[in-house]
Structures are given as C-alpha cells and as structure tokens.
Amino acid sequence: MAPPVTVNTINPKVIECEYAVRGEIVILAQKLQDEIKIKLEAHPFEEILYCNIGNPQSLGQQPITFFREVLALCDHPPLLDKSETQGLFSKDSIQRARKILDQIPGRATGAYSHSQGIKGLRDTIAAGIEARDGFPADPNDIFLTDGASPAVHMMMQLLIRSEKDGILCPIPQYPLYSASIALHGGTLVPYYLDEATGWGLEVSDLKKQLEAAKSKGIDVRALVVINPGNPTGQVLAEENQKEIVKFCKEEGLVLLADEVYQENVYVRKKKFHSFKKVSRSMGYDEKDIHLVSFQSVSKGYYGECGKRGGYMEITGFGADVREHIYKLASVNLCSNISGQILASLVMSPPKAGDESYESYISERDGILSSLARRAKTLEDAFNKLEGVTCNKAEGAMYLFPRINLPEKAIKAAGEAKTAPDAFYCRRLLTETGIVFVPGSGFRQVPGTWHFRCTILPQEEKIPAVVTRLTDFHKRFMNEFRD
Amino acid sequence: MGLKALDYETLNENVKKVQYAVRGELYLRASELQKEGKKIIFTNVGNPHALGQKPLTFPRQVVALCQAPFLLDDPNVGLLFPADALARAKHYLSLTSGGLGAYSDSRGIPGVRKEVAEFIERRDGYPSNPELIFLTDGASKGVMQILNCIIRGQGDGILVPVPQYPLYSATISLLGGSLVPYYLEETANWGLDINNLRESVAQARFKGITVRAMVIINPGNPTGQCLSEANLREILNFCYQENLVLLGDEVYQQNIYQDERPFISARKVLMDMGPPISKEVQLVSFHTVSKGYWGECGQRGGYFEMTNLPPQTVDEIYKIASIALSPNVPAQIFMGLMVNPLKPGDISYEQFVRESQGILESLRRRARIMTDGFNSCKNVVCNFTEGAMYSFPQIRLPPKAIEAAKKAGKVPDVFYCLKLLEATGISTVPGSGFGQKDGVFHLRTTILPAEEDMPAIMSSFKKFNDEFMNQYEDNWNHSRM
Numbered sequence A: 001m002a003p004p005v006t007v008n009t010i011n012p013k014v015i016e017c018e019y020a021v022r023g024e025i026v027i028l029a030q031k032l033q034d035e036i037k038i039k040l041e042a043h044p045f046e047e048i049l050y051c052n053i054g055n056p057q058s059l060g061q062q063p064i065t066f067f068r069e070v071l072a073l074c075d076h077p078p079l080l081d082k083s084e085t086q087g088l089f090s091k092d093s094i095q096r097a098r099k100i101l102d103q104i105p106g107r108a109t110g111a112y113s114h115s116q117g118i119k120g121l122r123d124t125i126a127a128g129i130e131a132r133d134g135f136p137a138d139p140n141d142i143f144l145t146d147g148a149s150p151a152v153h154m155m156m157q158l159l160i161r162s163e164k165d166g167i168l169c170p171i172p173q174y175p176l177y178s179a180s181i182a183l184h185g186g187t188l189v190p191y192y193l194d195e196a197t198g199w200g201l202e203v204s205d206l207k208k209q210l211e212a213a214k215s216k217g218i219d220v221r222a223l224v225v226i227n228p229g230n231p232t233g234q235v236l237a238e239e240n241q242k243e244i245v246k247f248c249k250e251e252g253l254v255l256l257a258d259e260v261y262q263e264n265v266y267v268r269k270k271k272f273h274s275f276k277k278v279s280r281s282m283g284y285d286e287k288d289i290h291l292v293s294f295q296s297v298s299k300g301y302y303g304e305c306g307k308r309g310g311y312m313e314i315t316g317f318g319a320d321v322r323e324h325i326y327k328l329a330s331v332n333l334c335s336n337i338s339g340q341i342l343a344s345l346v347m348s349p350p351k352a353g354d355e356s357y358e359s360y361i362s363e364r365d366g367i368l369s370s371l372a373r374r375a376k377t378l379e380d381a382f383n384k385l386e387g388v389t390c391n392k393a394e395g396a397m398y399l400f401p402r403i404n405l406p407e408k409a410i411k412a413a414g415e416a417k418t419a420p421d422a423f424y425c426r427r428l429l430t431e432t433g434i435v436f437v438p439g440s441g442f443r444q445v446p447g448t449w450h451f452r453c454t455i456l457p458q459e460e461k462i463p464a465v466v467t468r469l470t471d472f473h474k475r476f477m478n479e480f481r482d
Numbered sequence B: 001m002g003l004k005a006l007d008y009e010t011l012n013e014n015v016k017k018v019q020y021a022v023r024g025e026l027y028l029r030a031s032e033l034q035k036e037g038k039k040i041i042f043t044n045v046g047n048p049h050a051l052g053q054k055p056l057t058f059p060r061q062v063v064a065l066c067q068a069p070f071l072l073d074d075p076n077v078g079l080l081f082p083a084d085a086l087a088r089a090k091h092y093l094s095l096t097s098g099g100l101g102a103y104s105d106s107r108g109i110p111g112v113r114k115e116v117a118e119f120i121e122r123r124d125g126y127p128s129n130p131e132l133i134f135l136t137d138g139a140s141k142g143v144m145q146i147l148n149c150i151i152r153g154q155g156d157g158i159l160v161p162v163p164q165y166p167l168y169s170a171t172i173s174l175l176g177g178s179l180v181p182y183y184l185e186e187t188a189n190w191g192l193d194i195n196n197l198r199e200s201v202a203q204a205r206f207k208g209i210t211v212r213a214m215v216i217i218n219p220g221n222p223t224g225q226c227l228s229e230a231n232l233r234e235i236l237n238f239c240y241q242e243n244l245v246l247l248g249d250e251v252y253q254q255n256i257y258q259d260e261r262p263f264i265s266a267r268k269v270l271m272d273m274g275p276p277i278s279k280e281v282q283l284v285s286f287h288t289v290s291k292g293y294w295g296e297c298g299q300r301g302g303y304f305e306m307t308n309l310p311p312q313t314v315d316e317i318y319k320i321a322s323i324a325l326s327p328n329v330p331a332q333i334f335m336g337l338m339v340n341p342l343k344p345g346d347i348s349y350e351q352f353v354r355e356s357q358g359i360l361e362s363l364r365r366r367a368r369i370m371t372d373g374f375n376s377c378k379n380v381v382c383n384f385t386e387g388a389m390y391s392f393p394q395i396r397l398p399p400k401a402i403e404a405a406k407k408a409g410k411v412p413d414v415f416y417c418l419k420l421l422e423a424t425g426i427s428t429v430p431g432s433g434f435g436q437k438d439g440v441f442h443l444r445t446t447i448l449p450a451e452e453d454m455p456a457i458m459s460s461f462k463k464f465n466d467e468f469m470n471q472y473e474d475n476w477n478h479s480r481m
Helices: A012-016 A024-038 A065-075 A077-081 A091-103 A119-133 A148-159 A176-183 A203-215 A238-251 A275-281 A319-331 A337-346 A357-384 A407-415 A420-432 A459-480 B013-017 B025-035 B057-067 B069-073 B075-079 B083-095 B110-124 B139-150 B167-174 B194-206 B229-242 B266-272 B311-323 B329-339 B349-375 B399-407 B412-424 B451-472
Strands: A142-145 A165-171 A187-192 A219-226 A254-258 A291-296 A310-315 A451-454 B133-136 B156-162 B178-183 B210-217 B245-249 B283-288 B302-307 B443-446
Touching: A012 A176, A012 B311, A024 A420, A065 A077, A065 A091, A065 A337, A065 A357, A065 B057, A065 B069, A077 A091, A077 B057, A091 A119, A091 A337, A119 A142, A119 A275, A119 A337, A142 A148, A142 A319, A142 A337, A148 A165, A148 A176, A148 A219, A148 A254, A148 A291, A148 A310, A148 A319, A148 B013, A165 A176, A165 A203, A176 A187, A176 B311, A187 A203, A203 A219, A203 A238, A219 A238, A238 A254, A238 A275, A254 A275, A275 A291, A310 A337, A319 B013, A319 B167, A357 A459, A407 A420, A407 A459, A420 A451, A420 A459, B013 B167, B025 B412, B057 B069, B057 B083, B057 B329, B057 B349, B069 B075, B069 B083, B075 B083, B083 B110, B083 B329, B110 B133, B110 B266, B110 B302, B110 B329, B133 B139, B133 B311, B133 B329, B139 B156, B139 B167, B139 B210, B139 B245, B139 B283, B139 B302, B139 B311, B156 B167, B156 B194, B167 B178, B178 B194, B194 B210, B194 B229, B210 B229, B229 B245, B229 B266, B245 B266, B266 B283, B266 B302, B302 B329, B349 B451, B399 B412, B399 B451, B412 B443, B412 B451
Parallel strands: A165 A187, A165 A219, A219 A254, A254 A291, B156 B178, B156 B210, B210 B245, B245 B283
Antiparallel strands: A142 A310, A291 A310, B133 B302, B283 B302
16 A cells, blocks of 8 residues: 555645755755765865855854844843853843843743734834834734744735635745745736846736736735845835835735845945835825735844744734734744844844944944945856846845856756756856856746846855856856857 | 725635634633733643743753854853853854854754754664754644645545644644544543544545544643553554554653653654564654753744655655745754753753753642642542643533523633633633533643642632532533533
8 A cells, every 4th residue: 555645645735836945956065065075076166155045144144243142141041140241241232131031921031922922022123113114013913923934924824715816926036935825725926027127016017917817717815025126136116116005005915025135225226115114105004005014034134044033014904814813823822032032133223322332333234235245246247247147236135147048058958857047057066066046946037047146155255256157157158159 | 896805704714714722712811811910820831931930051051152152252151151051052053054043954953953863762772864854943833844745635634633732623724634533532541542543534534535644642732641552553553554644743752740651752662563564654753842841932943753754755845844944043952952961970960950850840740739639629520641731621511501601602611711710810721622522521721830839729720610510500410421
C-alpha cells in the first residue's frame, strides 16, 4: 500500500507554490559552499557571495546598539537590579527596558501575550505611526506578527475563498505574494510595472487588468502595492499613491500596502509616504477604504531579519470582520515577545536629547548612506555591461537589471530545460560564486529577462563583486554572441 | 456598489468556521472584567510565566549575551554573567550566520538542529538525522505546516482525539479538511481504545472520507494522560495497517507527574518494533520550549522531526518553510539550550537543577492538590493529571442548570464557566472548546497558579460549585454520563 504522504498525495497547492528567493540557485550555492569548506580549490572562487536575499546582518551589517541593549535587558530583567549594569549599558536603554517591562503583565517576557501583541507596545507603535504620518493610529488596529509575512498570509486566508478570488499583484513582485496566493488556492491577477518609466504604476493598467480578470469570472478582492518596491526599488510619487487609493475606493478593493522598506529611500527627490497618510490626507476615513499596512523589523537600517518582528495595521473593517482576524491570530496565541519589543523600538527610536541619540543617529545614517552608495555603485556597474540596463534603486535593497540575452543563450537554456535568466544565474554562480535570483522568480513581462541582486554585500566586497561579474559577463556574451 | 472584499459576508468561510476556545468567549469576558478592576485568575492557557513561574536563569543569561554581543568584549562582563553563560553565548553566536539578526537556514540553524538530533538520540537510543528536523516559530506553526501538506480538501480526514487541544480542530477547519474524532475513555483514565479508533475510521470511510493521519497528544491536552508503551505499539500497528501518518504532539514530554508511565516517544517505540513497521510508518513528532519546566511560551520556539517521509516530500515541506524565510533566531537558541542542557561540573549547573527540579516538583504537587480539590466538590469527578499542565474535571450539571443555560442562550458548560468567572474571578475554558461526549460537561483549568495560592483557589471554586449545585439541584437528579 502506498504511503500516505508522498509527492503524489500531498496538497497540490503546496506543489504549485514557488519561492525563488531561497529556491534552486540558492540550494546549489549552499552545496558549492559546503564543497569549498571541504576543499578550497573545489571551485574557481574562494567564497560564495550571497546577493539573493535581503538579509543584511548575514553580510556583516551591525545591529543598532540601543535596540540590542534594550532587548538584552528585557531578556534578562535581573540585570536591572545589579549596579554593575550601569557600567555596561546606556542610561536610556535601562530606562526604556524598565518602561517596557512595566507594560508587560508580571514583567513576564516568557509568557504568551495578548494575541494582537502587548497593549503598551501597540500604544507605542500607534504613537510612532502618528508621529510619522500626522494622523492618529489606534492600537486596536495593530496586530503584531512574527515578521510581516505571517500577516500577509492571514490576509490572504481571509480574502481567498476559492480560485475565483483574485488578488492584483505587481509584476515583478516579491514572491511571498504569488506563493501565498497559490497556497490559499486563489488567483494572482498581474498588473505590470513599467520598466521604461522607472517601474511606474499606471492606474489605467490596473483598471485594464481588473476588467480582464472580471471578464474571466474572477472576483478581484485586493490590490497589493509594495512601496518602496521589491525587487524593483521604486518609491511611488504621492500623486500616484492618491490615484491608487482612489482606484481601490471606487472598485471596493482592499489595499494591501507592503511598506517594509519605508526607511530605505536613497534619492533626495523622493520621500516615503504611507498609504494611511495619503488616504487620510485625501479626506478618506474608515468608511471609505479598507487598508492593511505591513511593516517589519527586518529591513530599514535595523535589518533584524532573524528576530521575526512586524505588524499589520488594519483600518476600515467592521467589528465582525475584526473579530475573525483576532480569532485567526489567537490560534497561534501570539507572536514572539522579543520581536514585539523590537517593533516598538523601531517605531519609537531614541530622540534628540536622549543619551543614545548621537550614537543611534550615527549608526543609522552610516548604514543608510552606505546602502545608497552601494546601490549607486552596483547600478553603474550593471549599466556598463553589454546588453544590460538597470533602473535606479530609489529605495528598498535590490537592483533588478534587465538583460537582453542573445538567441544562442536562450536556445542553450531551452536545451538545459531552464529559463534563460536562471541559465545565466546558474553559470554566474558556478563560475564566480555570486548568487543572484533569476527574474522569473519575481515574474516579468514575458520575453524579458532580469535578475535581482541585493545591495547588501559589505562595501569592501563590492569591488570584487563588480570585477567578477564584469569578467564573467564578458565571457558569457562572447560565448553566446549571435 | 455591492459588498466590499472584507465585508463579513464575503470572508473566507473556512475562517468563519474556525473556533479556538482557549482565547474565546470566556477569555474575552475575563479580560473585560479585568479591565473593570476585578481580580482574575487566568487558568485558560498553559502560560506558566504569566502565573508567576520564573524563567530559568541560565538560558536568559545566554540569550541576553547573544542579543548584545558587544557585552562579550567588555572586560567587566564577568561581573554580570558566569563564565559558562559567556562560553555558551559564544558557542551559539558561532553557529549563526551573522548573529541573532540574520535569517537562518529556513529549517533552522544547522548546529542547533544537530543538538536536537543528539538530544533525541540520547533520549530514545536511536540515531536521529538533523536534516529531518525543522525548527519552527512554536510547535503550532509546525503542526499547521504539516497539516497543510496532508489536507487536500474536504475529502481528507484527520483522526483527532476528543477531547483535543483545539489547535487541531481550528487548523483542520482553516485548511478545509475533515476532523475524524476518536473518543478517549474518561472512565479508563482517558485511555485510548483501538476499537473506538477502528469504528471512527470505518464511519469516516463510509461517509467517503479518506483518513490520512492520526494525531496523538502525549502527554494529553487537556486530559493529561500518559500513553503506555503497549498503547503506543497498538497505535503504531494501527497506523501501519490503516496507512496513516502519525502526528505525535509531544510538547509536554517533560511534564510527568506519576512514575508508572514515564514518557516514551512515539519514535522510540516505532524503532523498537523493528522492520517492516519501523521503516514504513510515517511519523512527525513535535516539541517546544513553551512547556516542560521551561515555560518559555513567549519565545515561540519549537521543532518537528520527520521519520520515514520520502525525500521529495521533505523537499516540499522545506520549500514551504522557506517562504517564511526562517524561524526566529533567539528561540532557536533557547531550543539548543533546552536539548543541550548544563552538565554536572558546569558553574551554573547546580542553580539550573535547583530551579528545574523546584518547578517540576511543585507542578507534581499542584497536580495532586487540584485533582483532590475537584474530587472533593459536589457533582465533580476528576481524573488525575498524569502529565501536561491541565486539570479537566467533569462537571455533572443538574437538568435545571442545563435548562437555565439554554434559556440564557449558552452551551451548558459555557454557562457554568461564566458564572464561575463572575463569582470567583477564575477564568477557565469550557470543555466544549475541546470536544466531549454528548451531554457530558467539563472545564479545563491549568495547574499553573502559584502553589501558595492553590488552597484559596480550590476553596473558592468549591464554594461556588457547591452553591451552584445546590441552587440547581432538584431531588438529587443530575446529568447522566
């Protein structure tokens, strides 16, 4: 008798979903890395350069000292009773830890909290949102989650009843969305960002895709907007955002605003505006628009991916729906407490006058300016490659250059049974140790090829990345030139 | 314009169907009353630290150091932390790929998974493969991931004990599968009868359901029973014959309060049974840092171990895990510390043993105090809490009470528990939240309130219960079993 859990008998939605960020190329990279550990000469490079994933601290970015001080004190509160602690921790981190512990029932950081997250921390986050936007936020609208991703899953679960339910997603997109929609059995309705205009978003295209989906019998329920964009890095202009908000209101769509890169903006002429702020500034309130805004501790200048901290702020939903959202959150009891604390710190960092303010600002600005420099260096490097064009990274952590692959290469890829961009990325990996994610993992206009590269390798490693990439690219184009 | 996407009417029906009583009506009411100033004793969830249990010192020291590695460079750090905590922090940091702030491998830090495998080998006497161990943000997430793989639709059934921890019923609901109940026998100490199992499976198949997996919770939640080796053999044989995956929820394996039936893992028994069964039966075992004597619920740390799953299935599960990127790193370190504890001779060993034993011995005493306390109450019968963290007394409600409940529009045990809450501030979970036989009522409470508070709590409960029973009783009639 066949065993019950084989690939032929597991949930087909599991088989269907894909997540390229940690997909085939990355698995191969890990294999090669293991081989190098055993024998240094195993490959024509000494180390793997992971440019596939927005994981800053794995590539040497340092955490913000103040945040870690507070977290350590909350992890081990007896430290606060010892006089030696004053010599090892800043005064304001001690104060903040005390304040946070007072907000936790019984000062018990090891206890399950309220399923939406500790109330006092949500108050802090709401105040942080208000300070950022100039419009009030309600702590009861906030659900703290183990990173932003579980919150996205929750919303997909709520919205998707069957494959007849569609979610509008940007192409290219961060593949959490396609994977989550597939897992929940829904339909991804693509809208194409315009590469020629810096990955612009046209509401006319949104409308076109919406109508096309409707005519196929799809009930389109929500619109995902990633701002700043991933993998595309564009920061939306405020006017554009207003158009999007108006569109959602008119079409009755839930606006799912992925804003995890809100602190990663590298161009002076652009600024991050939350969709909440934009909606409220248009005079729209709870009655006018369903809006879910996602934030995370993984990105920005804090880069605390491993902590799994984040939240969603939900506005415009009736009490009956909110009850069900709460219920869903309660099945998992609560998100990890340390991540909750970190989310509150990210939304209310040290202020001018605080003891840690100077060092905090210096750390923050150091990281952000370095990210901006790396973004520029890599963008320029890509634009110098034959057949490659690369839009500016206005924000986020990625570059998404387009590569015009010669016919010969496309044919070779076909013979190897891989997508052409995956073919290029695989060769790049095996010859240089550099790990990019093929654009097909993010989807792209059919017939175009891209790859995503993070801007995260440490600044001193960037020249090596550029050199190796440039040399490889020359060889590749020579081999496959038509 | 018609209904909007997140209007109640257009919500995913599976979401609407989900129930999770542990944080349901009673808890919400208790929270309301607490806001109004009433003193509430929350015994609704296995949340030891919320009721005063202190975290173990050593793991907290280690994680605090990992959190702030700059401390390790400070010459004065030895004034605040013992040397073995410093060494362990360095050890775990060296296993990460960039400290606590970097996503780890989606399956968890390889070095920690190795420690888990070594723990399993020491515990069971059989080698375990770290590649088949995945760390998760709490055991619950692992359960959801595995059930998501198994359930294709309504036609897929999962055998779940009744009473059960409602994570299972909620998840099966959410995933659109079918829950196939098998009833535990209260009069036989919540024992499992294979004939009941067979009957449940037959009934399900008759309805056209493909029964795919069987859940056992050992020690049980809410029922606390510890399965015997013979029981486990029966179950494994049954799974072999019926072609079921066995899902072994073993999160309470450290919480054992009697000596007749120590914890034996499903995996150990499976291996003991030898081929062909040991090579054929598919098993997934779950564990956590939330229970035991650790009680670190807020960290969200857990793992599952897969046995006899084909490599391609493991790959698919890995793929799904990778979408969530990685489990939280601090909890992975807690897991490492839990499975790789201090040894005699370590500086912090004595303190660690003192703290752990203190907690376990107290839990054992409280299990007894509560069981005896409930059994001294009118119309209340309570099996002994052999393990886990709960007491699940049967409340024999008189017909008049059931009538009054109906009039109030409440399920009878909800009615009782609400009255208990209003009168005493004790917040429990009604048995209906876990499933029970028709017409039989229970409530679940934890054994976690502080030992010094127990006598007062039990006497407060007795006063309420006996008055309630007197109020609703008529000629000594009471609900039959």
